[in-house]
Amino acid sequence: MKLRVYAVGTRMPAWVQDAWQDYAKRMPRDCAIELHEIRPEPRTQGKTTAQLMLAEAQRIEAALHEPAWRVILDEHGRDLSTRDLAAHLEDWRAGGQDIALIVGGPDGLDPTLKQTARQTLRLSSLTLPHPLVRVLLAEQLYRAWSILSGHPYHRD
Numbered sequence: 001m002k003l004r005v006y007a008v009g010t011r012m013p014a015w016v017q018d019a020w021q022d023y024a025k026r027m028p029r030d031c032a033i034e035l036h037e038i039r040p041e042p043r044t045q046g047k048t049t050a051q052l053m054l055a056e057a058q059r060i061e062a063a064l065h066e067p068a069w070r071v072i073l074d075e076h077g078r079d080l081s082t083r084d085l086a087a088h089l090e091d092w093r094a095g096g097q098d099i100a101l102i103v104g105g106p107d108g109l110d111p112t113l114k115q116t117a118r119q120t121l122r123l124s125s126l127t128l129p130h131p132l133v134r135v136l137l138a139e140q141l142y143r144a145w146s147i148l149s150g151h152p153y154h155r156d
Contacts, residue, residue: 001031001095001099002034002099003098004034004065004068004100005035005101005137006064006101007036007133007134008059008104008105009037010040012037012131019134020035023139023142027141027145028149030093031089031093031145033138039059040056040105040106043106053105053109054112064100065100067097069098069118069119070116071118071121072113072120073121073137074108074122075108077121078119078120078122079122080123082144085140089148103133106130124136
């Protein structure tokens, strides 16, 4: 199983790339995470929010590896504890299917794309900057794996 993160946004600061790589390399081969950056639609062309989200959704759809269990990260998704995420990770691994974790752009995700999700989760009730979402997601996936593996990284 692979955990593939599809995130709208490119050209992230070095600290984001470094942090992502740090957590990605910690993951074992049987639970690897990989990042697929999706080019955001330019916000300077006078398009409506719906048009921007639709263009980004089309790019996400084109990038997705099929078949995959789609998980949308959204502010209206199910709130999770780290232990809840570990339980989801355990279920995903048991299912044997690759997981597509989808993170929208500044305006969120197109409603049609959201409807294709098998699950909708949120990382926080706080509004998080997109670069930080990647780092937080990678860290929490690593932490969830450490819980399942009995690795000492997570301490209760």
